[in-house]
Amino acid sequence: MDVREYIRKAVQALGAEAPFVELEVPKVAEHGDLSTPVAMTLARGLGRPPRAVAEEIAAVLSGEEPFERVEVAGPGFINFTFKREFLYGELGRLLKDPSRYLRKEMGKGQRLQVEFVSANPTGPLHLGHGRGAAVGAALSNLLQRAGYDVEREFYVNDAGRQVRLLGESIFSRYKEVLGLSWPFPQEGYRGEYVRGLAETLIRTEGERFKDSEFDEVAGEFIRFGVEQMLKEIEDDLRGFGVVFDRWQSERALYEEGLVQRCLDELRGKGKVYEKEGALWFRSTEYGDDKDRVVIKSDGSPTYFASDIAYHWYKIHRGFQGLINIWGADHHGYIPRIKAVIRALGYPEERLRVLLVQMVTLLRGGVPVQMxxxxxxxxxxxxxxxxxxxxxxxxxxxxxxxxxxxxxxxxVAKKESAENPVYYVQYAHARIQSIFAKAEEQGLELGEAAGLDRLKEEEEIGLIKKLLLYPLMFEGAVREMEPHRVTFYLQELAGLFHPYYNRHRVLGEEPGLSRARLSLCRAVMAVLGEGLSILGVTAPKRM
RNA sequence: GCCCCCUUAGCUCAGUAGGAUAGAGCACAGGAUUCCUAAUCCUGGUGUCAGAGGUUCGAAUCCUCUAGGGGGCACCA
Structure with a gap:
């Protein structure tokens, strides 16, 4: 249903140009099925009153095939009402090839990388990571359906101080379990799981580290800890239904010389310099508050060094767009990384950082102490x-x-009966159950036919809502906002349930039943498509 | 001190690229099932869009200031 094309043509007939035709669903039914304020936007440039512009556009459009009525209203809105035949035709197209109808090609195969979660492998995932995982996975699914070639990547911070602290924490517990002692590191990891790791190590490796100093065996403890934690993280994510295409190790960036190569390149471009024994990146040249240290005066790299190399490497792997999903507590880091992108000679739009805010965990209204x-x-x-x-x-x-x-x-549990997710899933399951029944009764599903039998108010409402899916989809992709899908699904289910209660699909005269089955099939297809974007299951039975 | 994000109904949140009379769910009250799944449906009302200025045909949405909440400002990670 590309109404935009019609409007764009009509605007051109006026000798004007509308780069983006805004479309909206009017809040009031009297304002039609769809509405555009485009005339008001154009009026200024044309130096003419908005209503006059609107009248002229409307005059061109009123002859076009989809519209029953094209009206000018208010300060200059153009309101559209669709012909029934047009709605049936579109529904038919949807049914014929749902994924084609529902997945608008926007990416043209452009390669995008979505990096998300990227939790330090020093402990189990917490709920905040879960939020990042849900958002990242849904966004990836969304972009993929828009024709982007998407890679989901988890960046593993397996170098540096934090994993060393993990290693030493395990080491300390290891000694402790064996009845020895080793001072627990100041900022070590005090969770119970660390003791578990130590016990596992004793089971697999025995007591052979018993007399060692930490420095002698640091590498082994770190590697062991990281490996175990990663395994656990991957497990947790799998249990959550989130899967990655690739895991990039930070340590590998060093070992493969990528950090060095990247810094050399920056040096060649004059973007890094030495001062007071340290190596600095000229981020002030790109609007950052101050220059940032890349290599400390003791010769060790900061986290920033590998982050620079990591983004450099991502771009070199051929992605036209990088999307980072970060916890909001990292927002201060954005200007720095954007500066890196520009210093390397790429437009900063190449990188888009989406921030995911904190999650406050409550139990019965009371914050859970963490x-x-x-x-x-x-x-x-x-x-x-x-x-x-x-x-x-x-x-x-x-x-x-x-x-x-x-x-x-x-609340999430208690609500389980009236939880929004069940509301949507239930609509899907109900339709499945209708089909099961229809099959029992030997009713032919076959091709969509007789859609013009759908005349009930609720049916027309459902059809219109279904046909709006692409509009919602396009907006969600453009703004990278998967939550729009969630809301759309609730609204769609909110139209289906009342319909289900008021009208019967089966047991009507066969022609009507078949038409209603087709409508149900369309609703189910859209629910299924949307849920799959969210990574939520679409159950056959509940 | 400087910077970023948030503030919408009793609660949790939407509000799509500046558009028309600001919406859902929950909670609360009452009702619906001989019939495809009652995890459903129907009927009831709710707003100083934190506050004050500004921009314009038009602002919850953009700008400035103020208040409250959160976060960030290292040769930490």
């Missing part, structure tokens, strides 16, 4: 086990990522 230092926190795994992956994801995806989220475990 102490990172003491290693006490509620893990993603625990929440998924208690609440379920579908519900957890759905809750994450019913909020804008950049606003704080209160996640009340009790």
């Amino acid at each position: 102490s990172k230092r003491a290693g006490e926190f509620v893990t993603l795994r625990e929440v998924v086990e208690e609440v379920g992956a579908d519900t957890t994801k759905f809750i994450f995806l019913t909020r804008r990522p950049d606003s704080h989220l209160e996640f009340d475990i009790e």
Whole structure:
């Protein structure tokens, strides 16, 4: 239903140009099925009153095939009402090839990389990581359906201080379990899982590190810890239904000389310089507050060094767009990384950073106390086990990522009967069940036919909503906002359930039943498509 | 001190690229099932869009200031 094309042509007939034709669904039914304020936007440039421009555009459009009525209203809106035959025709197209109708080609095979979660492999994933995972996965799915070639990547910070602290924490527990002692590192990881790791190590490696100093065996402890934690993280993510295409190790960036090569390139471009024994990156040249240290005066690299190399490497791997999904606490880091992109000679739009805000965990309205230092926190795994992956994801995806989220475990569970996710899934399951019944009754499903039998108000409403999916989809892709899908699905289910209650699909005269089955099939296809974007299951039975 | 994000109904949140009379769910009250799944449906009302200025035909949306909440400002990661 590309109404935009009609409008664009009509605008051109006036000798004007509309780079983007805004379309909206009017809040009031009297304003038609769809509306555009384009005349008002153009009026200024044309130096003419908005209503006059609107009248002229409307005059051109009123002859076009899809429209029953084209009206000018208010300050200069153009309101469209579709012909029934047009709606049936579009529904037929949707049914004929749902994925073609529902997945608008926007990416043209452009390669995009979405990097998300990227939690330090020093502990289990917590709920905040879960939010990033849900958003990242849904966004990736969304972009993929828009024709982008998407890679999902997890960046593993397996170099540097944090993993060393993990190693030493394990080492200390290792000694402790063996009845020896080793001072626990100041900022070590105090969670119970560290003791578990130490015990595992004793089981597999025995007591052979018993008399060692940490420095002698640091490499082994770090490698072991990282490996175990990564395994656990990957498991947790799988349990959450989130899978990555690629895991990029930070350590590998060093080992393969990529950090060095990248810094050399920057040096060649004059973007880094030596001062006071350290190597600095000229980020002020790109609007950052101050230049940033890349290599410290003791010769060791900062985190920034590998992050520079990492982004350099991503671009060199041929991605036209990089999307980073970060926790909001990293937002101060954005100007620095953008500066890197520009210093390397690429437009900063090459990188888009989406921030995901913090999650406050509640249980029955009371905040759950978490102490990172003491290693006490509620893990993603625990929440998924208690609440379920579908519900957890759905809750994450019913909020804008950049606003704080209160996640009340009790509410998420208690609501389970009236939880939004079930509301949507239930619509899907109900339709499945109608089909099962129809099959029992030997009713031919076959090709969509007799759609013009759908005359009930609820049916017309459903059809219109279905046909709006592409408009929603396009907006969600453009703005990279998967939560729009979530809201759309709730609205669609909100039209289906009343319809289901008021009208019967089966048991009507066969022609009508077949038409209604077709409508149901379309609703199911759209629900299924949307849920698959969100990574939420579409159950056949509930 | 400087910077970023947030503030919309009792609660949790939407509000699509500046558009018309600001919306859902929850909660609350009452009702619907001999019939395709009652995880459903129907009927009830709710707003100083944090506040004050500004930009314009038009602002919850853009700009400035103020208040409140969160986060960030290292040769930390």
